[in-house]
Amino acid sequence: MRMGIYFLAEQISVNATPFFPNHTWFTNSLLVTVIVAALLLIWARSATAKMELVPSGRQNVFETIVEALYTTFEGIVGRHMIAKTFPLIATLFVFILAANWFGLVPGVGTIGFGPPAHGPLALEEVQRPLLRPSNADLNMTLGMALFFMIWWVIWTISEVGVVGFLKENFAPKGGMKGAMWFVLLPLFLFTGIIEIISIIFRPVSLSLRLFGNIYAGETLLHTMSELGSGWPIPLNWITSVLFPLPFYFLELLVGILQAFVFALLCAVYIRLSTTHAEGEGEGAHGH
DSSP, rough: OOOEOEEEESSOOOOOEEEEEEEEEEEHHHHHHHHHHHHHHHHHHHTTTTTTTSSSSHHHHHHHHHHHHHHHHHHOOOHHHHHHHHHHHHHHHHHHHHHHHHHTSSEEEEEEEEEOOSSSSOOOOEESSSOOOGGGGGHHHHHHHHHHHHHHHHHHHHHHHHHHHHHHHSSSSOOOOOHHHHHHHHHHHHHHHHHEEEEEEHHHHHHHHHHHHHHHHHHHHHHHTTTTTOTTHHHHHHHHHHHHHHHHHHHHHHHHHHHHHHHHHHHHHHHHHHHHHHHHHHHHHOO
């Protein structure tokens, strides 16, 4: 087995590959995560190192992105919650988008270790890629989803309290009183249990949606690059580049779409659990 640039992968594994054989926790997807995070930190630091009253260049781009995201998510979570939640929601969006697009950089998934090819111009197979898209690893997407849900619980309890959260999910709505309240209580208890189950499964749906789309895109590009593998040399080299090329543009769209969907759902979950408290707070403020 040797290291080189490989145009084909034998079969894309669902599991990330350990970067070091004796350290299974440090995988090729974790390495990409570190690289993407470092690049984002360097970019943010360089864009804000010398802040100017009239922004230009990188500072202008940075402030435009922040302002656009702030306005978008403020319309979802509300003015009452945006200051608390924006740093996490915006970070998730920017990181997921950067990680998705970084996974399309030539060499990610195609540089690694594999057996020698049969012939000097034959396409080689990669068995242990050095780099793997971060969000093609379920551990990464699940970790982000669980981290958000921990903060969701903190924000929800701080806004409505434990009693308020239970009342919102289990108590009859609409200001019902008297015998009707007791008649409908079993029904609302049942729907409350269903709501709690759906909340528990939110990290699963968030993580699987992102992971599934990125892994599917990786598989699609791999499949298209293999279509001409049985053709004569050097036609197989040309087709391995040309056939996947149109789908790269599709994956660019999928990358930003999935980042927005992940962040949007996080914002909606916050809105649903804090709307009642926000309405009371704004009402009290207005009075």
